[in-house]
Amino acid sequence: xxxxxxxxxxxxxxxxxxxxxxxxxxxxxxxxxxxxxxxxxxxxxxxxxxxxxxxxxxxxxxxxxxxxxxxxxxxxxxxxxxxxxxxxxxxxxxxxxxxxxxxxxxxxxxxx
Amino acid sequence: xxxxxxxxxxxxxxxxxxxxxxxxxxxxxxxxxxxxxxxxxxxxxxxxxxxxxxxxxxxxxxxxxxxxxxxxxxxxxxxxxxxxxxxxxxxxxxxxxxxxxxxxxxxxxxxxxxxx
Numbered sequence: 164x165x166x167x168x169x170x171x172x173x174x175x176x177x178x179x180x181x182x183x184x185x186x187x188x189x190x191x192x193x194x195x196x197x198x199x200x201x202x203x204x205x206x207x208x209x210x211x212x213x214x215x216x217x218x219x220x221x222x223x224x225x226x227x228x229x230x231x232x233x234x235x236x237x238x239x240x241x242x243x244x245x246x247x248x249x250x251x252x253x254x255x256x257x258x259x260x261x262x263x264x265x266x267x268x269x270x271x272x273x274x275x
Numbered sequence: 276x277x278x279x280x281x282x283x284x285x286x287x288x289x290x291x292x293x294x295x296x297x298x299x300x301x302x303x304x305x306x307x308x309x310x311x312x313x314x315x316x317x318x319x320x321x322x323x324x325x326x327x328x329x330x331x332x333x334x335x336x337x338x339x340x341x342x343x344x345x346x347x348x349x350x351x352x353x354x355x356x357x358x359x360x361x362x363x364x365x366x367x368x369x370x371x372x373x374x375x376x377x378x379x380x381x382x383x384x385x386x387x388x389x390x391x
Binding site: 195197199204205206207208209212252254256258259260261262263264265266267268 | 279306308367375379380384
């Protein structure tokens, strides 16, 4: 079977390396997925989103991959910087549900 | 453009009391959502309002209630506070009139509620 990245609650990354954060979502009817970054003392901040009719979307230094077959979402951060240290959440939305369902979150620590 | 504002930022209450939290969305946003964030449960959806109508409600007891005013500002109320209600309460606003797809949710900084 296909290998699916495991969700890890914490991730330690060397500055300059690439980071990969994984998320398994629960609802096969979900059609919209978002990655948020939350720094200490702040609310979640939008990073990138993707709709279910896509399997990849790129932003500035970030890429989101969606695998609907195994209900898996990943966020790739290129050339990780100290400012990327935060908690990262994936969220999913199903049509006309008017809410976001959040994953458990991954704490990313960037080592200098 | 001002972001989502939440007041107060910090609140300390005792068990049995009630509390009201306030959220002012970004100008022009008519959808307001509330979430509870705790270390153990993560981010849990409470309710969503659009044009003063509650469109969705999460799995929380009836002690948790909310409302939205005609200017889109929203309040949530928790009655008969319990120790387990200690959490960060986050408000998010959006332009979403229909679904949420590609309608970014902008979060406020949250209200940190501590129940003693």
